[in-house]
Amino acid sequence: MPNSDTDPAEGPLEGLRVLEIGDLGEVAGKLLADAGADVIRVEPPGGGRSRHVGPFVDDDPGQPSLLHASRNTSKRAVTLDVTQPGGIEIWQRLVGLVDVVIDATTPTFLDDLSGGWQWAEAQSDLSDCVWCSIAPFGRTGPRRDWAVNDLVQLALGGPMMSNGYDDHDLPPIRPDGEHSIAMSNEYAVSGLLAALWMRNAGHTGQLVDVSIHESISATTEGAFPNWEYFGRLVQRQTGRHSSPDPTAPWQYLAADGEYVCLINGGLPRGGSAWSGLVDWMDEHDAADDLRDAQYQELLFRDPRSNPEGRLHVAETIGAFVQSLPADEVYRRSQALHFAWGIVRRPEENLDDPHWADRGFFWEGELPGVEQPVRYPGAPYRFTRSPVRLRRRPPLLGEHNYEVYVGELGLSSAELRGLLELGVV
Amino acid sequence: MCVALEACAYAVTTMPSDLPLPLDGVRVTDFSWIVAGPQATRILADLGADVVKVENESYLDSMRIGLRQDPENPSLNRSGFHSNLSRNKRSITANLFHPKGREAVERLLAVSDVVIENYSAGAFGRMGFSWERLQEINPSLIYVSVSGFGHVGRDASYGTWGPSAQAVSGATAMSGLPDQPPAGWGFSYLDHSAGYYASIAVLMALHHRARTGEAQHVDMSQIETGMAVSAVPMLDYQVNGRSYERIGNRSRYPAVAPHNTYPCAGDDRWIAIAVDDEAQWASLCGVLGLDALCDDPRFADMASRKDHEDELDEVIGAVTLERDPFDLMIALQEVGVPAGVCQRTDDKQERDPQLAERGFYPTAPHEELGEHRFEGLPMQFSNARWRLDRGAPLFGEHNHAVMTELLGYDEEEFASMVSELAI
Numbered sequence: 001m002p003n004s005d006t007d008p009a010e011g012p013l014e015g016l017r018v019l020e021i022g023d024l025g026e027v028a029g030k031l032l033a034d035a036g037a038d039v040i041r042v043e044p045p046g047g048g049r050s051r052h053v054g055p056f057v058d059d060d061p062g063q064p065s066l067l068h069a070s071r072n073t074s075k076r077a078v079t080l081d082v083t084q085p086g087g088i089e090i091w092q093r094l095v096g097l098v099d100v101v102i103d104a105t106t107p108t109f110l111d112d113l114s115g116g117w118q119w120a121e122a123q124s125d126l127s128d129c130v131w132c133s134i135a136p137f138g139r140t141g142p143r144r145d146w147a148v149n150d151l152v153q154l155a156l157g158g159p160m161m162s163n164g165y166d167d168h169d170l171p172p173i174r175p176d177g178e179h180s181i182a183m184s185n186e187y188a189v190s191g192l193l194a195a196l197w198m199r200n201a202g203h204t205g206q207l208v209d210v211s212i213h214e215s216i217s218a219t220t221e222g223a224f225p226n227w228e229y230f231g232r233l234v235q236r237q238t239g240r241h242s243s244p245d246p247t248a249p250w251q252y253l254a255a256d257g258e259y260v261c262l263i264n265g266g267l268p269r270g271g272s273a274w275s276g277l278v279d280w281m282d283e284h285d286a287a288d289d290l291r292d293a294q295y296q297e298l299l300f301r302d303p304r305s306n307p308e309g310r311l312h313v314a315e316t317i318g319a320f321v322q323s324l325p326a327d328e329v330y331r332r333s334q335a336l337h338f339a340w341g342i343v344r345r346p347e348e349n350l351d352d353p354h355w356a357d358r359g360f361f362w363e364g365e366l367p368g369v370e371q372p373v374r375y376p377g378a379p380y381r382f383t384r385s386p387v388r389l390r391r392r393p394p395l396l397g398e399h400n401y402e403v404y405v406g407e408l409g410l411s412s413a414e415l416r417g418l419l420e421l422g423v424v
Numbered sequence: 425m426c427v428a429l430e431a432c433a434y435a436v437t438t439m440p441s442d443l444p445l446p447l448d449g450v451r452v453t454d455f456s457w458i459v460a461g462p463q464a465t466r467i468l469a470d471l472g473a474d475v476v477k478v479e480n481e482s483y484l485d486s487m488r489i490g491l492r493q494d495p496e497n498p499s500l501n502r503s504g505f506h507s508n509l510s511r512n513k514r515s516i517t518a519n520l521f522h523p524k525g526r527e528a529v530e531r532l533l534a535v536s537d538v539v540i541e542n543y544s545a546g547a548f549g550r551m552g553f554s555w556e557r558l559q560e561i562n563p564s565l566i567y568v569s570v571s572g573f574g575h576v577g578r579d580a581s582y583g584t585w586g587p588s589a590q591a592v593s594g595a596t597a598m599s600g601l602p603d604q605p606p607a608g609w610g611f612s613y614l615d616h617s618a619g620y621y622a623s624i625a626v627l628m629a630l631h632h633r634a635r636t637g638e639a640q641h642v643d644m645s646q647i648e649t650g651m652a653v654s655a656v657p658m659l660d661y662q663v664n665g666r667s668y669e670r671i672g673n674r675s676r677y678p679a680v681a682p683h684n685t686y687p688c689a690g691d692d693r694w695i696a697i698a699v700d701d702e703a704q705w706a707s708l709c710g711v712l713g714l715d716a717l718c719d720d721p722r723f724a725d726m727a728s729r730k731d732h733e734d735e736l737d738e739v740i741g742a743v744t745l746e747r748d749p750f751d752l753m754i755a756l757q758e759v760g761v762p763a764g765v766c767q768r769t770d771d772k773q774e775r776d777p778q779l780a781e782r783g784f785y786p787t788a789p790h791e792e793l794g795e796h797r798f799e800g801l802p803m804q805f806s807n808a809r810w811r812l813d814r815g816a817p818l819f820g821e822h823n824h825a826v827m828t829e830l831l832g833y834d835e836e837e838f839a840s841m842v843s844e845l846a847i
Contacts, residue, residue, distance in 0.1 A: 012632035035628055054677040055660045066663060067677065070655035121806075138804065143778040146757050147704075151673060151683060152764035155696035156776075160685070160766045162610030163599060168692050171685040172766045173607040174673050175599035182653040184802070186620035187467075191803045193627035194446035194471045198808060200634060203444065206807035214784050214802030217772055221459065221611035222505060224799055225491050227769035229504035234610070234769070239596065240587065242610035250587065251605065259606060261591035339572070339583035343606055345668040346594030346654035347661035357577035360648055366663065373662050376655040379618075379648035380625040381574065384640035385632045 011036020012385040016196075017098040021082075021091075023049040024212065025104030025134045026071035027185035028192075032100075033074035034378055035387045040403060041072060042094065045079045045422060047396045057368040064368045069393045073364070073375055077394035078403050084423040088115040093408055095120060100130045100192055107139040117207045129205040132192040134184055138211030153180040157216025162223055164236035166246070172236060184215035240265075248314040251343070258326035259343035266317035267310065268338065271296075276336040277317070286320040350374060362389035400424055443809040445472025450630065453478060453532050453539040454513065455553075457485035459586070459612055460570050460646060461542035462509040463619025468538075468626060469512035470801045470810040476536075476826060477515045478529060479819060483551075485510075488819065493793065500819040501792045507815040508798050511788060515817035516826045517847055520551060524846035531831040534562045537633075538626050542570035542618070545580045555641045566629040567641045570622050574645035584646055586612020593650025594657070594668070601672040617653070618646040674733065681729040682708070685766060686741045688749035694766040695749045697740070697756065705729070707759040711752070712743045750775075773797065790815030823847050 016037035020029035026041070026048075033039035041048070050068040057063035082091045092115050095101060103110060103117070110116030117131045133139055136148045151174050154160050159179075160172035191208040199205050226232045226244055234242035239251030239261065248265040268274040274296070281287040289295075294306075295313055321329045330342035349355055358381060361374035378387040404410045404424065418424045450473040454465045462485070469475040479485060487506040494502065516532070519525035533539055539558065541548045548569065549555075558567050569575055572584030590596045590609055600607035625642045633639055651658075656677075657668040673696065675683040682705075683698045699705050702725070709718045717723050717739065722732040729736055744752060749765040756763035765771065773785055782804070785797040793815060801810040827833040827841065841847045 012628040014632075015635065016631075031624065052678075054679075055656070055664060055666070057663055059664060066656050066659040070659060117806075137778050138782060141778045141781045143757075147760050147762040148764065149698045149700065149762050151675070151685075151696045151698045152762045155685070155694075155766040156764040158767055158769060158772055159609070159611075159613075160694075160696070161768050164607050164610070165601075165604060170601065170604065171673060171687070171694055173599055173601070174685075174696070175595065175607075175609060175613075176671055177595075177598055177653055177656070179613075179653065182617070183620070186617065186624065187802050190467055190471075190620070190623045190627060191805075193624065193631065195805065195808065197450075197627065197630065197634075198444065198446040201449070204807060206805055209804045209806070211782065211784075211802050213778060214782065214800065217779060217784060218799045218802050219613070219616045220769070221613075221616065222491065223611065223769045224773075225503075225505040225508055227773060228508075228797055229491065229493065229793070236607075236610050239606055239608045240610070241612075251608065253605070259591075259596075261588050261596065261608075263585045263588055334579070334582045337583065339585050339588050341584065341588030341591030341596075343591045343596050343608075344594055345597045346651065346657040347667060349592070349594060349651055350658060350661065352579075354573060354577040354579040355648075355651075358574055358645065358648075360645075360651070366659070369663055373659060376651050376658055377648075379621050379644055379646075379652050380568075381576065381643040382625075382629065382632075382640060383643065384638050385636075387628075 009386050011387055011390075012382055013037040014385070016100065018100045018102060019094055019098045020075070020102040020104070021110075022104030022134070024136075024181060025102040025132075025185060025188065026050060027181050028102050028132070028134065028188045029075060030071050030073055031185070031189050033390065036385070036390070039075045040094070040098075040399065041075045041077045041394070042080050042091070043077060043396065044081050045397070045424060051396065057366070064366065064393070069366055070375070072393040073362075074390035075394055076399040076403065077397065078400050079397040079424045081423055082110070082113055082115060084421065086418070086421075087423045088113045090404075090408070090418070090423070091115045092119070095126065095129065097407060099128065099196065100132060102132050102134065102188070102192070104134040107133065107135045107144055121207070127204045128199055130192055130195045130199060130208065131205070132188055132195075132208040132210065134188050134210045134212065136211075137213045139209045150174070150178045150180045153212055153216055157213055158220045158223060159216060162220060162234055162236055162242035165238045168236070180212050180216055183219050184210055184212040187215045248311055249318060252318050252321050254321060254326035254329055255323055256325040260321055260326050260329045261341040261343060262317065262321065263339050265314035266321070266338075266340070267314060273337050277338070280332060280336065281317075281320050284320065284323065286316075286323065288316045290316055364389045365392040367392065367395060397424065441809070443805075443807065445811060446805070446808050447471040447473040450474070450538070451536045452476070452626070453529075453536040455539065455541035455543070455548065456570070457483070457542065458487060459509065459615035460618040461540055461622065462487065463616055464570070464622035464626065465513060465540060466509055466511065467619070467623040467801065470812070472811060475513040476532060476822070477510060477513050477817065478532070479515055479517050480519055482521075499792060501816075504793055504796060507790055507793055507796070510816035511798055512811060512813055513817055514822035514826060515820055516823050517820035519846050522844060522846040524841050524844060526552065528827060528831060528833075528841065528847060530561050532826070533558065533565060535830065536562065536565060537630065538566045538568065540568045540570070540622065540626065544583050545569075545571045545573065545575045559639075564633065564637070564639045566626065566633060566639050568622055568625050568629065568644065569641070570618050570644045570646060572646050574648065575643045586615040589614045589646045590650055593647045594654040595650040597668060598654060598657070598670065600670045602670045606670070614646050614650050617649040618644065621649050679730050680726060681733045682736055682740055684737050686737070686744040688744050688747055688752065690749065693749045695744060695752055696764050696766060698762045700762065702726070704761045708756065708761050711755045711759060711761070712740065714739065714743060786812045788812045788814050791818060820847070
């Protein structure tokens with residue numbers, strides 16, 4: 001594999017030092033850590049939220065969490081209870097070691113303890129610090145302190161009203177996978193890297209205040225211009241784009257019980273693709289009357305022309321793909337330059353050789369599991385400075401000694417004292 | 425706490441213009457189109473990069489004709505969808521089949537930090553811009569390509585649009601009710617996320633170049649952006665042998681209930697409610713007037729509620745159906761229960777006091793579309809700003825400025841390029 005544990009090449013963020021605290025910024029920390037930054041995740045002595053959310057190895061809550069594993073590759077981990085006496089002083093000293101703080105606690109938590117952005121801003125020796133806050137609604141505004149979780153955020157931010165079924169007795173749908181964290185953390189990384197770029201150009205460090213609600217609100221594609229420019233609301237539809245007006249189906253159940261996704265209902269975008277499709281349908285005696293000139297003509301004119309004719313074409317193609325196995329629909333349509341897809345469960349990608357060719361999966365250790373596992377990697381292949389698995393997800397407090405004694409300069413006795421008092 | 429629901433008075437852009445832009449001085453040659461690439465360069469342009477969109481009718485960004493104000497008008501400048509994606513950018517038109525048009529693009533690449541495109545794998549090379557050629561033109565140029573499957577790998581020639589990328593990645597299968605087909609995403613989510621990751625890739629590559637002097641090609645796959653956020657089921661399959669099963673709006677991990685969407689009064693109105701502990705459960709029962717539920721042994725604790733989730737959701741849904749979704753949300757938030765209306769776009773743009781106060785929908789002018797609101801960048805800086813100076817550029821609007829001020833052509837040369845249709 002090009003991206004493997006043993007590859008010595010440095011990542012694009014080599015040399016960057018990062019502290020990460022709170023439960024909503026783990027993905028941002030991971031993106032930086034896999035890219036070569038030294039990211040230290042700071043957790044309370046009982047562990048951060050993700051360590052307590054399943055699934056767990058062997059479904060045993062005493063074993064490592066796979067949610068935690070998925071978000072904490074390449075990081076180091078220390079424990080610290082900043083609310084205990086002496087805890088915030090340790091935190092303040094840790095801040096002095098780094099370029100970037102990812103603060104995904106609640107917006108006032110660290111400031112109330114004199115260890116937040118307001119404190120850092122007042123320290124002359126921290127003027128280079130980039131402080132990236134990630135919070136459900138950002139650090140200001142009337143709803144700043146509202147109680148939310150991923151479901152509530154995806155409801156408020158808008159995507160759910162675009163996701164669901166043709167039947168509106170069925171609810172709007174939240175896709176599984178805590179996408180509120182993904183969207184906001186992806187934005188946060190761009191924001192903090194831009195602030196670092198500016199700092200490296202001679203400016204001071206600063207606060208980057210990322211709102212999860214706004215990150216989601218910016219992630220709804222056509223819903224925004226439909227309202228802003230036409231006063232139209234999009235309506236959710238089964239397995240395809242939401243739209244102000246109903247459109248033909250895109251998703252079909254293939255003959256083997258798997259689903260396929262036919263972009264634009266299967267209608268081709270060009271003449272050569274069209275003849276290839278009809279030839280393929282002819283092999284199965286399924287082309288019906290599609291060679292009729294009227295269909296040739298309608299496909300390549302204005303997409304609003306002849307809606308009945310277009311619907312007939314879509315329905316004929318739909319009936320055809322339902323007669324074949326899904327993988328055949330997928331591979332053959334792609335060979336004909338249709339960008340159709342097969343609906344895979346996520347784990348079905350593990351054995352697709354294409355991803356192995358790209359080195360997408362990173363083989364590495366997962367505590368509690370005997371065999372190495374394949375971690376989903378990064379969606380970008382850096383050809384000179386690989387983004388890769390640098391170390392397995394850390395155990396709780398695994399790097400306490402290394403960081404507190406080796407880098408912060410505490411004595412072993414001091415660290416033992418903090419442990420006994422429950423500070424770390 | 426402000427809980428007013430009447431139409432919010434929207435603040436116009438108030439970002440102080442004397443603050444610096446983080447990416448001031450960074451130049452991006454932008455060959456991107458549709459949504460994924462333009463989403464990336466939208467972030468970079470908002471942050472202050474000089475993004476020069478290279479366009480031509482032979483490889484037209486179809487967003488220019490998507491959702492047009494009046495489809496009968498042949499203007500390429502009348503799509504609000506495009507304007508929202510390409511605000512703050514500049515536009516030149518370059519005819520790559522004309523030697524002078526090609527030379528102009530090469531001059532632009534020579535003074536750029538980054539070039540980005542999201543054509544099918546191989547297409548940019550066939551246009552004459554292989555990685556080898558790009559390095560000849562400008563050895564410090566960073567090249568970010570965004571394609572469905574990436575430029576390397578067995579199926580690199582396959583194409584995707586957002587929904588088919590979502591299908592292959594697993595994102596479609598992870599969305600929907602357990603006894604229904606996949607609902608998927610009702611928009612090209614992976615166009616957004618490919619753009620988010622491409623923006624990150626540009627910034628990381630810039631940091632690497634600043635440290636080492638080394639430019640590079642970053643090869644991105646849109647499907648991988650979906651796989652990267654589907655890691656938990658992939659690990660669960662390997663470690664516990666479990667295949668992914670859809671869960672609708674419920675929560676499998678952590679195993680909490682109630683956690684769902686419930687119908688409300690009004691046309692297709694829904695509220696999301698997510699209870700995380702016993703105190704929230706008691707508060708929810710109080711607000712819904714269902715105090716007796718707290719004493720019902722079926723719902724006595726989290727585990728028993730989870731065991732009786734169908735009945736639980738039915739009882740709650742029968743009550744919420746009579747309630748106004750916004751009033752109910754506020755009543756629940758006042759007692760600390762996580763709850764949110766499934767907001768429509770008009771709710772967000774016209775009635776969301778949080779987005780209003782943070783100035784998330786600032787306005788900017790556009791020559792043909794007029795003054796409109798735009799989606800903001802979801803962050804604020806203490807010592808910098810992001811910008812919303814103007815909507816998308818008119819087609820070729822900056823030909824003169826870019827050719828004469830940036831690329832060193834004189835007026836005579838510019839005039840001949842125009843008359844020869846090189847630009």
